[in-house]
């Protein structure tokens with residue numbers, strides 16, 4: 001997160017850190033007791049290794065009450081996701097067991113009505129992604145508030161040049177923005193997850209390249225069917 005600030009500890013009890021060998025790779029969030037939603041691009045460069053999911057954390061390294069690392073039973077990328085574009089950039093992770101819910105570990109509701117969030121709505125995004133252009137990785141969760149920008153503005157030829165589909169949304173990226181390691185985290189508007197951070201052009205903090213999110217509402221049927229089919 002660029003241009004943001006350290007989050008108040010445990011006010012986002014749905015936040016997940018997707019880790020490989022104890023290293024934070026991507027964000028994600030708890031959508032059901034044994035399901036985390038993240039971004040399919042997070043599995044690139046992991047050469048088939050399975051993530052572990054850290055829940056209940058504020059600091060990535062310090063011992064904290066209710067902080068727990070979960071093994072993943074299954075990683076299910078959306079069938080339409082691919083390495084060449086940002087389409088269908090969603091990943092469902094089934095935990096090996098139901099997460100123990102408590103004051104620091106809670107599910108975040110996601111938007112089920114497929115209607116665009118109005119431009120200028122101020123939403124919030126949090127993550128353990130880099131907090132400087134030099135790539136400094138924070139130990140604590142950071143957050144930032146960002147206004148939604150219209151798809152027309154985001155699709156302008158000097159911005160994302162008509163690559164933003166109706167299944168994506170954008171927020172202003174002037175100075176305050178998402179960055180490396182924030183992929184997979186939720187864009188929260190009025191307490192509801194509306195989008196999932198996608199890297200897009202990978203540029204951070206440049207107003208010419210607004211932040212891009214996969215909208216969740218268009219994928220409700222897929223999410224529900226995967227969770228229903230794999231229910232233990």
Ligand SMILES: NCc1cccc(Nc2n[nH]c3ncnc(Nc4cccc(O)c4)c23)c1
Nearest residue numbers: 133177178179180183198199202203204211
């Ligand atoms: N703001 C959109 C967004 C959301 C999520 C991730 C990303 N960026 C990245 N995702 N993956 C990456 N691998 C290497 N470098 C990256 N960006 C980068 C790194 C240092 C300085 C800088 O200005 C940009 C990214 C960008």
